[in-house]
Amino acid sequence: MNFLLDYQWEIFILAEILSIVSLLLFGVVRYLFRKRKMSLLFLFLFLVLLILEAALALVIYRETGEISTFQIVIMIFVVYACTFGINDFKKLDRWMKMKIGQWRGVDLLTEKDRRIMARQKDPKYIAKVNRYSAMIHLLIFVVVQAVFWSYGLNGFDEAMNYITDLSWIGTENYQDTPYPNDVIYGISMIWVLVFIIDFIYSWSYKIFPSK
Secondary structure (H helix, E strand, O other), X not given: OHHHHHOHHHHHHHHHHHHHHHHHHHHHHHHHOOOHHHHHHHHHHHHHHHHHHHHHHHHHHHHHOOOOHHHHHHHHHHHHHHOHHHHHHHHHHHHHHHXXXXXXXXXXXXXXXXXXXXXXXXXXXXXXXXXXXXXXXXXXXXXXXXXXXXXXXXXXXXXXXXXXXXXXXXXXXXXXXXXXXXHHHXXXXXXXXXXXXXXXXXXXXXXXXXX
């Protein structure tokens, strides 16, 4: 257990590197060496590593009894992999089909792949995708913040006081906020800024689709 506590970040970084390598090997084995069944092993390895990361965060939490930056970072990675990461993996898969196909001198892209790639250049489709991603980000933001607040507050009435009076935002003392500790408060404030920028940026495609 001491080993996990002392080297938790190193283990997480190693798992992430192995996850990226496993996804790349999935494409190489599947499209370059044409071994479809074997390629599934690397996809399975990616899922195993994702589960191990989540398990590591849970073990560290049970050992320390508090939510730290480590757990929050892993939670972000896991949530991303289960939401936006699926679509990004499909993009990576099509990109590997195209590149490896060019190396082999064959066309590995299907008609469906071509339709999707062409659609992704359509300004209206881009605007639609960004609207959906913004709303998903909003949902995740609200849910996670609610979980954070539940650790720092005693009830709904106390939460309403912080919602109706936002003067606590920007304070340096986390005890004046609805958050349970300084780490979660600091990360949440950064996330608020990122969320606002991302939300405005995503909806800008709707307002200015040609740009």
